[in-house]
Amino acid sequence: xxxxxxxxxxxxxxxxxxxxxxxxxxxxxxxxxxxxxxxxxxxxxxxxxxxxxxxxxxxxxxxxxxxxxxxxxxxxxxxxxxxxxxxxxxxxxxxxxxx
Numbered sequence: 731x732x733x734x735x736x737x738x739x740x741x742x743x744x745x746x747x748x749x750x751x752x753x754x755x756x757x758x759x760x761x762x763x764x765x766x767x768x769x770x771x772x773x774x775x776x777x778x779x780x781x782x783x784x785x786x787x788x789x790x791x792x793x794x795x796x797x798x799x800x801x802x803x804x805x806x807x808x809x810x811x812x813x814x815x816x817x818x819x820x821x822x823x824x825x826x827x828x829x
Contacts, residue, residue, distance in 0.1 A: 737768055744775045749829055752776075753794045754801040754811070762803035777805050790825070 731740050744750050752758070752772075761769035776789060791811030793801055802809070812825045 738771060741768065741772050741775060744772070745779060748788070750776070750789050751792050751825075752789065752806070754791050754796075754798070754803075754806075755794050756796040756800045759796075759801050759803050762805065773803070773805060780805075790828070792825070 731737070758769060761767055762773050765773065779785060780789070786809070789806070789809070791802055791806055791809050793811060793813045793815055795801065795815060798811075798813075802811075812821045814821055
């Protein structure tokens with residue numbers, strides 16, 4: 731992002747993207763579930779798109795720290811994602827193949 735650009739403009743690119751990776755950590759889950767800061771805005775964009783279009787496969791969780799239970803927000807429960815906590819080449823290759 732260029733200096734001076736708004737983060738909300740960047741987040742609104744979610745609607746124009748073919749795929750969206752969301753990096754799951756315990757802090758991300760907390761902010762998403764409690765509706766805090768920019769994560770609340772991002773969550774609203776994602777859940778609106780899921781509601782309107784049902785495009786589930788567009789949103790791919792990537793576990794970066796913690797466990798799935800500790801790091802996956804409520805709105806994403808049950809989604810299959812990539813466990814990248816150990817920086818596994820096989821998980822990364824699976825993601826690349828999908829994209």
